[in-house]
Amino acid sequence: MNILIANVRNLESPELRVLASELAKKHSVTVCSLEGPSRQKGNAFSYSGFPIKFKQISNYTLNGTRIPAYKFQGTPADMISVMLGNIMRHRKPHLVICGISNGISLGTDVFCSSNIGMAMQASFSNVPAISVGVPMQIGGHSEAELLPVAQFVAKNVEKFAKAKLPTDTFLNITIPIVKKYDDYQGVGISSMDNLTKMTRYLEKVDCKGNIYYWAQLVERDSAAKTEISPTAGMSYFKKNYIIMAPLTYNCTDTAALAEMQKEIGK
């Protein structure tokens, strides 16, 4: 299979290298990554009149084999858009894998997540896409910690591509960090939508007396008080289950729309 792996950290990050190494054993892999800050960019695009700078890295190797690799300056959505709309336009990948992201996206976090934004861009182009995330650790995880994650993705990669999900759907896969592959307890399909995060600000004053604000992501007030339901994805996740959620970009509220059409029709 022809697979595009996209990452928002950098081409040398363990998150990208370990995943690409596992997949390159059996598949034709192309990798791309951003340079510079790229957390919480959602689906942002560089429309501001500036072009997107990118570079093909000719000597990028994995397991001793040269792999096509590109690094970008721009937003995560820019990168997918240039890859699918130009560089791979006539050789579209069978699957786009976004990740491994150092951080997971639950509930409404998906709107600002860079990793989800990339998977969504790919599914706009009708290419099956998955977003893979692991719990965040400052500084990131080591290759050894990420190996079981990559092994799970590599084992099921053909099933992800051929899952026959609706065209407006992509997969959000949340994987716990375990010591070895056998520690995984199973694979669950669930939403995990009760543990979303909110943006709050820390107010500070600089040496000139100006106020500035640092953003921080905190648990939603109500969710923090809610006990995790034993059937929710998160409770299984904590027991080392891998959780998959099919997400759609078609977010029309059909129930509200039907009601509105009835009323306005009158």
Added chain:
Amino acid sequence: MKILITNEAGCFHPGIVALAKELCKDHRVCIVGPLTKQVGAGHSLTVDQRPLHAQQWYVLDNIKMWSVDGTPCDCVALALDKLLLDKPDLIISGIDFVNNHGNMIYTSGVVSAAVEGAIQGVKSMALSAVIKNEKKERDYRAVAKFVRRKLEFLASKIPDFGLLNVNFPEKIKPKRLMPTHLTDGLLDNEYEIEVNPFGSTFAWMKNPLREYSLDAYEQKGDLYWLKQGYITITPLKLDLLKGEALDTLQKAGIKL
């Protein structure tokens, strides 16, 4: 009502000013907008790159105005957490000078700011129009007047755990109002590759407005009705889980 207005084109942009001037006739209005143009900012948040600064301006009588050196979503989140004394009853994002329909909503800072408002539990709507001259305040007045007249009606249509996306055609006929769904079928962006004198490669987007496939019009969604001259109203939800795909996924046989 206490109304917070934001946008993506900047807090001094004529679209936001026209709307604020009209709504302040009946309501308590506050503007918190980005300091600079943030077109295509989507739901991007300024988190670990740098801190945010907010500045108060005294430009319009009776209307408090703040600029934030961030994205539209930063503006909403910071306004609700730190800048506003009271939680607003309604957040309105706009008036954008181009329509935000179909899958383009995810790239739009205007719609994303309303999404952020809805996430934070405030009733929110996004307004986008086709404006002849985006720099002329009077070109936004027809939309602003319509919104003022229909505000209670529009606010009552905002779904729980969701928001309203309202698009205006070039010529507004108040009775031509169409509740409809988002259009699917965005085509890939096309890029032109350029190598600069220093040997660096750049991709220029050929058309800044993404286009839809031909069959997108046949879906009779927001794109179609806008072309027919209707004001479109689309209720959006925040839960992106695709329930119908759960069974298909189960059958895919993904396992350890």
